Amino acid sequence: MNNNNGNALLSSLKGRLEEEPRRITEARKQGKKVVGYFGPYVPEELILAAGMHPVHLAFGGEPEPPLAGEAFLKPYSCAYARSCLGYRTLSVNPYYAAVDAVVIAYTCDSMRRVHEYWAKYFGVPAFALGVPQTHDRLRTKPQAVEYFRSELQLLRKRLGEFSGNEIRDKELYQAISLCNLIREKVWALYEYPLDGRSPIEWRDVLQISHAGFLIDRTDFLRELEKISGDLQRRNLDDIPHDNRARLMICGSIIGIGDHKVLDIVKQAGGNIVADSMCTGAMFSRKNVKISGVMGNPMDVLAERYLYNFPCPFMTDIRMRVNNIIKVARDYQVHGLIFYCLKYCDDWRADFKVIKDALYKELSVPALLIETEYASDDTGTIKTNVEAFIKMIEGHL
């Protein structure tokens, strides 16, 4: 799909997104609370069910916030974690400024610190959520999901107290249903590039998905329905087959606004068709199962959020590798871009295992890109990406 088509498709959503900071300000004046959250383990259903507005604070890509974050974290911590603090310090981003509270999942070393600094220095309640690390795909540790459910229950209680609205099952089921619909629609968009003739590019889907981290979720669903309808009306036969090298991207978080590497790949002639990232398709990968025999909503939330895609701070590396191989196979990719924020230890240490496994299983090569948000390494990355794509094209 060319850029003009993409722009037309997303124009309504973009317009809606631009309005969001003003709407949030208005809503807050009316007494609505805004709760920011960090990480894919925080169920936004709980925030919605408490009558509050969830904002997934996943911005990245700008060089100033990580610098400002160095007032708290060392320069040798990842740029995203530093940004989580820097955005609030700089007051340049309306979402970080607007939150009345934050929820932070205890994941990697740096994000645990992000929680502590928000709690002590930023004047808003910061709720922590414990997440087990050693549970596995074979479910040999039932205590992990029991523990996580209890942590979610505690979060539910705290959010209820904070909002002044006790979270009842009825509202929680409604919130789960809304989020499930959103996940289904976004996931369907991510599936378009399975085909070589896709009416939408992966990168546009990422952009749509990121908009959904911010805007009112009911409005977002409406926008998704418009986009889905528009895409369904298109005749795929009219779309020429895309012959560019098909790439997959995985690794550290690609924040909202983090374009550097994506731009370089595009300029080098690569076509990213799939991902395995917590701010990408993995965010919408799995629904909360409320159909059939419904148990306690906390059971199904715990199940979905703990056993979605294991972040690299979790020890089940095989599940991670299997997922990446599956996506690479399904989308018939020719190469993997491994995006690693410098000092993101968990992803960085997984690179060799993932690279070796992907090559062994599918003969798909991987390129490691270690970077930060500043632009000084753009030239080097460009050279490496171009060489990588040329190498792939030589085998097509």
Place this chain on the structure above:
Amino acid sequence: MKWSEGPGFNRLRFDTELKAFDGLMSLFVSAADRAKKSGKKVIAKGPLSPVDIIYAAGALAYDPYTHETIVHAVMNETISMTNAAVDAGLSPDFNPWNLMMVGAVVSGKNAVPIDAYSTACGCVDDQIKKSWQIMAEATESPAYFWDIPRFDAESEEWAIDFLIKELRQLFNWLTAQTGKKVTDETIKDAIRRGNRLRQDLIEINQLLQLSPVPMSALEYYMTQTFIGDYAQDTGELHQQYQVLLAELKKKVGQSIPAPGLKSPKPVRLYFMGEETQEFQLFNIIEDCGGALVGCDTRLSLYYEPVKEDGPIIENLARWIWKMPCNLPTRERIKVTLPHIKKQQPDAIIISSVVGSRNFPGAERLVRDMIRDEMGIPIISIETKLPCENIEKVKSEMKAFIEAVHINPHSST
């Protein structure tokens, strides 16, 4: 070759008058031989992963993070080994402890043979967990991870329940590795032995509360690191600690200061944060007119004894959950402060290792909280591999200790 003749140790000034320290170091360097002769399985564990668990299974606990780095980087200065760690998958941006350890293990040059890898995850350090995965994968050895949940007073009930179940599974895994069944009795016995060592270290610290300080900085720093794996022999380490205590008490009785002290009235310094492999720092502290009166790098392993009466696994779980290293920074400081205050420091050194994310990430918070609570001068230092930035550290320490001498109530 005697342990003190290692090329890296030649740079250091040891207290040759302290006879017991020679015994401790001999125990340290003989670890490999003793492990082989024992016929027991050697389980590698992270530096702050509790030890009693492994001894309860009839295996030997081994802390390669500390041991391999001291042997290869500090003692023998073979730091090129870090390249092997990078080849194995570690980022060169990892902290040098992990790089040295993984380098030694994946290149087959580890000082102590390792049969299996098991360490605690949770709030400790992500790099440790990743290093354990890489070492186990590279050496095709079994690996097992267990989880310590985050501390929150409101989550105590389910956190302890979770940890008890984690420990039970860990004991089953250890039984499978060693062929020896772990029972309440074996756990109690291991804890009882561990408590003796914890008590030894508490007493050694008590002697450092006195003036003149009877033990030199470097010897104290190394002595307390042995609690990390009990030097593969709980009984022998206890015996050596007892000899040390007797020697130190004799010095105290005669008011003999540690020979390393250069000033008749040294600035009393407490070292907190992350363990450094820049051992020259401890000589520098004394050269600049300071004395080391305490250190919290291994405090988590002896902050209090494990309760021996009652349900033993639950006691262990409760003790582990509240180990200072597993607590959020605010709670960690609350638990650590009474220990620091007892040592009566004039100033605090906060240590970070470049490349670590765990403690350095909390350094600002620690600094602010210590300043608020104690109002004494604080210096933050960063170290790397041995000798890598020694001149910078030296100038900083010199200026700091001088400043504290002139104005003891200033904050840095």
